[in-house]
Every structure is written in C-alpha cells, then in structure tokens.
Amino acid sequence: MSVVDFRMENDLAWVTVNNPPVNATSTAVRQGLLDAVGKVQGARLAILQCAGRTFIAGGDMSEFDAPPQEPHLPDVVNAIECSGTPFVALLHGTVLGGGLEIAMGCAQRIAAPGTRFGLPEVNVGLVPGAGGTQRAPRLFGWDAAIDMACSGKILTAKQALDLGAIDAIEDDLENAARALTPDPRTPISLRPAPPLDADWFAEKRNTLMCRAGGQAAPLHNLDALHWATLPFSEGQPKERALHLSLRASDESRALRHAFFAERAVTQPSDISDATPRNIANIAIVGGGLMGAGIAAACLSAGYRVTLIERDQDAANAAQERVQGLIAGALKRGKIGQTKHDAQIAAFSTDVGYGAARDADLAIEAVFEDLSAKKATFAGLARVMAEDAILATNTSYLDPRDIFEGVKNPSRCVGLHFFSPAHIMKLLEVVKLPTTSKDTLATAFALGKRLRKVAVLSGICDGFIGNRMLAAYRRAAEYMLADGALPQQIDEAMRAFGMAMGPFEAQDMGGLQIAEANRRRQDTTRPAEERYVTISDQLCALGRTGQRVGKGWYAYAKGDRTPSVDPVVTDLITQYAAKNGIPRKAYAQDEIQTQLLAVLANEGARIVEEGIAENDAAVDMVKLHGYGFPRWRGGPMFTAETVGKDAIRNALTTLELQSPGSWIRAQRYR
Structure with a gap:
C-alpha cells in the first residue's frame, strides 16, 4: 500500500493516508494527496481518512532543515478546498498542525469521540505554514485560534463541535460519511474572519508577552493570526513566508533539537538489546x-x-x-x-x-x-x-x-x-x-x-544535574564577591529565559541543602579552588530561605515574593572588603555568557568522562529538572549556537578572576 491510497466505492472516492506512525505530511504524502485530488473528480464525495491510530498529526520535521520540496502543503490544502468534488475529513486520534490545516481545507469534518485538535507549531518555534492561522479564526473563532496557535492548547472533539469547527461526532465514521450529501457551504478561506476588538487583541498580546519568558514564537503566531483580518489571498502568503523564515531561526532549531532529543535519550545504547521486567x-x-x-x-x-x-x-x-x-x-x-x-x-x-x-x-x-x-x-x-x-x-x-x-x-x-x-x-x-x-x-x-x-x-558527585548546578552556583557566588548582587544575577538569568535565577532558586529549595553538600566536600575540595563563604555566613545567621522568611532575600510572612535585603548587600560588600577584592560592575550579557560557559563546560566534561551518553542527555536534564529555557534547547545546544570561541573567551575570563578553580573540557581548550 502506498502512503496515500485511492479507491472508488460506487460514487464515493476514498482517499486513505497510511504513513506511520503519525501520518506526517512528508513530501510523499503531499504528492499523494495532490494526485488524489485529480483522481476524485466526478465522484459525489471524496472521503479523506487515515490508517492507524491517528489522523495526520503534523508535518515531517526531519525535512525542516532542508529546502522545501514541492508540492508545498499550502498548495495541497488549496487544491483540496477548491476541488470540484467536495472532500469530507474523517478525523480520529490527534488532528494537529498540517493535519488540522488539511482538515480545514475540507468541505465537511466528522470526528470520532476522543479526537483532539491543535496547531502546536509554536512548540517548535514556528507558525503554521499552510493557512492554519488564516483559517482557524474563520472556523474556530478568535479565542480558540489564539489558544491553539499561540499557546499550543489542544481542543477536544466536544469543544470543536460546540465551536462549529466540525460537523458531527460519530462512533462509526465510515457509515456516517456514506450518509452525507454534498454541502454547498462557502469554503473557509472565503469566509470573513469574525470582528476583532483592537483593545481585546492588545490585551491578549500583553498576556502572551508576560507568559512567553523570552520565547518569540507565541508573538509571531499572534501576528500571523492578525493577518486573518486581511483577504485570505494576502494573509496566507505572509504566513507562509514567516513560517519558512522561522525554520532557520535559533529558536526553532533549539526547540526541534529538544523535541528529538527527549525521545532519543529515553533509548540509550545500554538498553538496546535488553528486556524490561514486569x-x-x-x-x-x-x-x-x-x-x-x-x-x-x-x-x-x-x-x-x-x-x-x-x-x-x-x-x-x-x-x-x-x-x-x-x-x-x-x-x-x-x-x-x-x-x-x-x-x-x-x-x-x-x-x-x-x-x-x-x-x-x-x-x-x-x-x-x-x-x-x-x-x-x-x-x-x-x-x-x-x-x-x-x-x-x-x-x-x-x-x-x-x-x-x-x-x-x-x-x-x-x-x-x-x-x-x-x-x-x-x-x-x-x-x-x-x-x-x-x-x-x-x-x-x-x-x-x-x-x-x-x-x-553514570556515577559522579551530583550525577549530571546537581554536578552542573554546583558549578553554576559556584560561579554565581564568585560574581557576588567580585561585584554583582543577587538581584542583578537573578534578573540577568530570568532575562536569559531561566525560570528562576540561582539565588531565588536557592531560597526556594533551602540554603542548608547546598551547605550540607559543601561540608561533605570539604575534605576533597582542591586546595587551589577558590572558596567564597558568603552562603555559609547566611546559613550561620539562620538565613536558609523562604521557609524561615530570609535567605538571599527577605520574605514577608506568607509571601514568597523576594525583597532585596540590605543585610545581604552589606554582608557581600563587607566580604569583598575584608578579602581585598576590588568590586567591578557586571553587564547583564556578561553574567549570562559566563554562567552559560560554566554550564556548557561542566556538561562537556560530564560527556567526556562518560557520565552522560551525549550532549543531548545533558540538555534534557537541564531542561526538565532545572528550569533551563526549552526554547534555547539546553546549555550544550545554546553553547554551540553561541559558538566555541565565545565560550572559550568566557572561560578565560573566569579563570583569570578565579585562578585554579576551573577545569576546562577538551572541546574548549
């Protein structure tokens, strides 16, 4: 069976996509669908369905690093929508991305119970590329379109039915399709978008900006959705151009790296021929x-x-x-x-x-x-x-x-x-x-x-994640002694995209945890390694974090919002004075680059020592356990994007500020 099969049943044309595991819109599937549009002419209805556990669940991301190949998906969807024989989509499983774009190009849509719908391109740093942002407001309305395209929200079949985006929910899709008659309704691309209130839309933008954490794709999707207020013939080419340009962006490359890496790391080579126990x-x-x-x-x-x-x-x-x-x-x-x-x-x-x-x-x-x-x-x-x-x-x-x-x-x-x-x-x-x-x-x-x-x-002190965290915290505390303050470092790392800065995170978890680890390492710490005692001093004062109302920051009773505490500022400046350290000013990008360099260097050492199988494993630990921004792909991916020279230069600066305290990974020597 080919990836797209065609057969006639009386006056019905049946078009079946069979491209496991998720029927992605590969070049072969797009070509098969375009060929099917020609084959179905003269039939009463063309029934589009998918074999396997799901309808088309998105594009083939393995093709996204190469130049787009014809036929392009927008042309396929437009051909389906303009076909002389109306298409009916039979939907089951997940109808996502290019799958939903194809379904919206059909004249009618019937879903099985439990079917889910979405435009999740935002999760890989993209906007839909085949009219998704242009048809969705016209079919689902503005609220649902923004939720799907800008936040990756998945809608249920019941929600889609209530919005009028599908025609029915049926247990027996094929028999339901056989009972249909052609519906002369206006194609979605020719319908006007619902009226849009400018103030409401501006508020949606503000909300997205607050939630995005530095990620650009949610706002790109909102911009593309706004083009639905234009005629489809103007908005759809703009969406396509933006989609193609974003494929090469650092953000999309990072998010695609994360998508593939988190699947690969769960199948390490060590278990390739092993059988799990029940x-x-x-x-x-x-x-x-x-x-x-x-x-x-x-x-x-x-x-x-x-x-x-x-x-x-x-x-x-x-x-x-x-x-x-x-x-x-x-x-x-x-x-x-x-x-x-x-x-x-x-x-x-x-x-x-x-x-x-x-x-x-x-x-x-x-x-x-x-x-x-x-x-x-x-x-x-x-x-x-x-x-x-x-x-x-x-x-x-x-x-x-x-x-x-x-x-x-x-x-x-x-x-x-x-x-x-x-x-x-x-x-x-x-x-x-x-x-x-x-x-x-x-x-x-x-x-x-x-x-x-x-x-x-593998086995090392702190394994992958906590070993890297210890190096990250140590570098941050060196900066405190040398001229920065906790709020400056935390603000810089939040601007970088981290969920929290290092000192906010310590306050939340409790400073006593890191102190206990330092005490355990006292006998093995290299004599030449710089040791800053500011955190120890805070613990000695009983300032162990949020639970006691004071740590690196002060906290009002019942409130977890950190406030700058002059006691901590004085303690830091006094430490520098007592130890003869001339304090310098740190720029935000300097803080970010130095801390990224520390993470990347420690991660590279972990890979070189065989503790982690590869860079992807390090990235997934930091993404899923330590709040590293997914849209940056992880510290190892980000370091490659920034470039080895930038990491080497940052490590050189760190070594000059704290001689004997850092061991360079081979790749950064």
Whole structure:
C-alpha cells in the first residue's frame, strides 16, 4: 500500500493516508494527496481518512532543515478546498498542525469521540505554514485560534463541535460519511474572519508577552493570526513566508533539537538489546515530600504502591500526604472520580520492611544519609525476592556505597526523582558498574509509564544535574564577591529565559541543602579552588530561605515574593572588603555568557568522562529538572549556537578572576 491510497466505492472516492506512525505530511504524502485530488473528480464525495491510530498529526520535521520540496502543503490544502468534488475529513486520534490545516481545507469534518485538535507549531518555534492561522479564526473563532496557535492548547472533539469547527461526532465514521450529501457551504478561506476588538487583541498580546519568558514564537503566531483580518489571498502568503523564515531561526532549531532529543535519550545504547521486567507492585520507603510525590506518580501510572514508614504516626502522616495529592489532582480536574478511587484503593501504608515482601521494585526515599540508606536496603534485602529491583533516590551519595553488601547487585540502580516528584518530568537513571541491562531497561520502562523523561547517568558527585548546578552556583557566588548582587544575577538569568535565577532558586529549595553538600566536600575540595563563604555566613545567621522568611532575600510572612535585603548587600560588600577584592560592575550579557560557559563546560566534561551518553542527555536534564529555557534547547545546544570561541573567551575570563578553580573540557581548550 502506498502512503496515500485511492479507491472508488460506487460514487464515493476514498482517499486513505497510511504513513506511520503519525501520518506526517512528508513530501510523499503531499504528492499523494495532490494526485488524489485529480483522481476524485466526478465522484459525489471524496472521503479523506487515515490508517492507524491517528489522523495526520503534523508535518515531517526531519525535512525542516532542508529546502522545501514541492508540492508545498499550502498548495495541497488549496487544491483540496477548491476541488470540484467536495472532500469530507474523517478525523480520529490527534488532528494537529498540517493535519488540522488539511482538515480545514475540507468541505465537511466528522470526528470520532476522543479526537483532539491543535496547531502546536509554536512548540517548535514556528507558525503554521499552510493557512492554519488564516483559517482557524474563520472556523474556530478568535479565542480558540489564539489558544491553539499561540499557546499550543489542544481542543477536544466536544469543544470543536460546540465551536462549529466540525460537523458531527460519530462512533462509526465510515457509515456516517456514506450518509452525507454534498454541502454547498462557502469554503473557509472565503469566509470573513469574525470582528476583532483592537483593545481585546492588545490585551491578549500583553498576556502572551508576560507568559512567553523570552520565547518569540507565541508573538509571531499572534501576528500571523492578525493577518486573518486581511483577504485570505494576502494573509496566507505572509504566513507562509514567516513560517519558512522561522525554520532557520535559533529558536526553532533549539526547540526541534529538544523535541528529538527527549525521545532519543529515553533509548540509550545500554538498553538496546535488553528486556524490561514486569513491574506491578512498588514499595516506597520514606513518606516525606519526596516519597509521597513518588508514590503519587506511581499510583497515577497504575501501579500498586505500599509506602513504608518507621512508625505508625509517620505512616499515618504519609497516608494523608499521598491522599492529599490524589485529592488535589481530582479537584484540579486532572483525574476523574473513578481514577481517584482506583488510586486510593491501590495505595497502602505500613510499618516495617516486611510490607515490601511481595514488591517487584523498592524505591528508597529516606533522608540523604549514607548509613540510613544502607540500613534501608539491608532491611529490604532480607524480605524481598533476590531478583526484586532495588532503587535509591539519592541526589549526591555514591550508590556503590549505598548498596554495598546487597546480594545480586545486578538489580541495584539509582532512580533520582526531582521534587515535587509527581510533577517534575526528569528522572535520572543512575547506572552502577554492576547494574544489569535488564534492570536499566526496567527503569526506563518505569520512567516512560510515569510520563517522565528518563536520562541515563553514570556515577559522579551530583550525577549530571546537581554536578552542573554546583558549578553554576559556584560561579554565581564568585560574581557576588567580585561585584554583582543577587538581584542583578537573578534578573540577568530570568532575562536569559531561566525560570528562576540561582539565588531565588536557592531560597526556594533551602540554603542548608547546598551547605550540607559543601561540608561533605570539604575534605576533597582542591586546595587551589577558590572558596567564597558568603552562603555559609547566611546559613550561620539562620538565613536558609523562604521557609524561615530570609535567605538571599527577605520574605514577608506568607509571601514568597523576594525583597532585596540590605543585610545581604552589606554582608557581600563587607566580604569583598575584608578579602581585598576590588568590586567591578557586571553587564547583564556578561553574567549570562559566563554562567552559560560554566554550564556548557561542566556538561562537556560530564560527556567526556562518560557520565552522560551525549550532549543531548545533558540538555534534557537541564531542561526538565532545572528550569533551563526549552526554547534555547539546553546549555550544550545554546553553547554551540553561541559558538566555541565565545565560550572559550568566557572561560578565560573566569579563570583569570578565579585562578585554579576551573577545569576546562577538551572541546574548549
């Protein structure tokens, strides 16, 4: 069967796209559809449908780095819309991007229950390129068109029906199509766009600017949508020209890199020929915030979960914590009552390791102390089957020390979740020298079922993400001593696109966490490495962050908004004076470039040491666990975009300011 199949059934022409897995609009599909327009002439109706699990779910992004090939999608959609034989689109699965543009070119649209609609090009830094922004306001109205094109919102079949964008929702699409008669309605491209209130539109622009975080694509899409107020013959070519120009933009290249990378990292070479084990029952030891979040994530994925605590009071508190998370999901509409009840039924708490006896996997989530973690696995190993998988959630400790003495070490692995674990998408899968391929494969299968981006990491202090975070924070604190202030650095990194600056983030997580890690490293820190004690001084003053109302910033009671605190400013300037450091002014772009250089250099060292499989793995850790802006692609991709010379120059500056404190990666020497 070709990618586009044609057959006649009495006076109906059936056109079927079969281009798995998602029927993307590749060159072959576009050509097949254009050829089909000629073949259907003379039929009563042309029925356009797709084989497999979905209607056309977008364009073929593997073609976006090459010059566009004919036939171009706008020409295909226009040919369908202007065909002498009316086209009817039978829609199922996801109708996205070019798929929705093709559907809007059809005379009628019928959807199966559960079908979803969207124009997600904004998620890869683009605007639709085949009339999507021009037809959507005419068919869906302004509100829905802006939501889809500017924010990537997905609409349900019911929402599309209520808006008049589809004609019906039917269980049996083919029989519904056979019963149709041609409808002489005006093609969408010839309809006027609904009236547009200028003040309302301006407010939409302001809202998008606040939410975009520096990303340009949402505003490009809004501009393109506004062209729908022009005749289609004027607006559509403008949209196409913008789409093609954006394909070469740094933003779109970065977002496409992220799209492909987050799929690639979940299939590392280490598990290429491995078979994941079946996991049904999971035991979690430790019911604090992290353990409760892990439990909620596992319950949401359909596992049975037993949460084990040290005593009954702690078990009761953990039960309330997990049930509260499930209730919160129900309240926010994330799950329905049936799923809520099923998750509650699949969850239990208990005291003592015996409750893990029948578990297929045990995840330790106790506090970050080597002796406590070792004792946990000694207790679990006594009661669980010798092939049951054992996973530690440690953030910094060496898993080899944690699992020392455990029988069958091939089943031992690190599963580093990020808080809050039921929300954060990153999962670092930490491989020990003894970890079997099947254990690793099981960990990645778990990550997929939890809807997380699982990234393989080797063993080093902090693994991939926290090791890079430590270097990033250290460079930021050097800048404090040398002339910057916390608010200047935080503002610069927010302008760069980070969700938070380094000092805001420390205040949110708690300065005592980083301090504990520094104390652990005191005996191994190189003597020549510069050490700035400002953070230690804050901790000594009890300024450990938001929870106590003061850290790098001050916080009013019940308010998480940071305020500049003169006490911190004085402490920083006094530190510089006491240590004879002449303070200098930092420009915003200097702060951004130096901190990017630190991240890229540490990431490159991690790849060179074999801790991460490749640059993409480093990028996905920072995107999904540390607030690095997705539209920049990750620190490694951004560094390549900026250029190696710029990174080298920034590293040279850092080395001159702090001699002996940085080790350069090979690629930046």
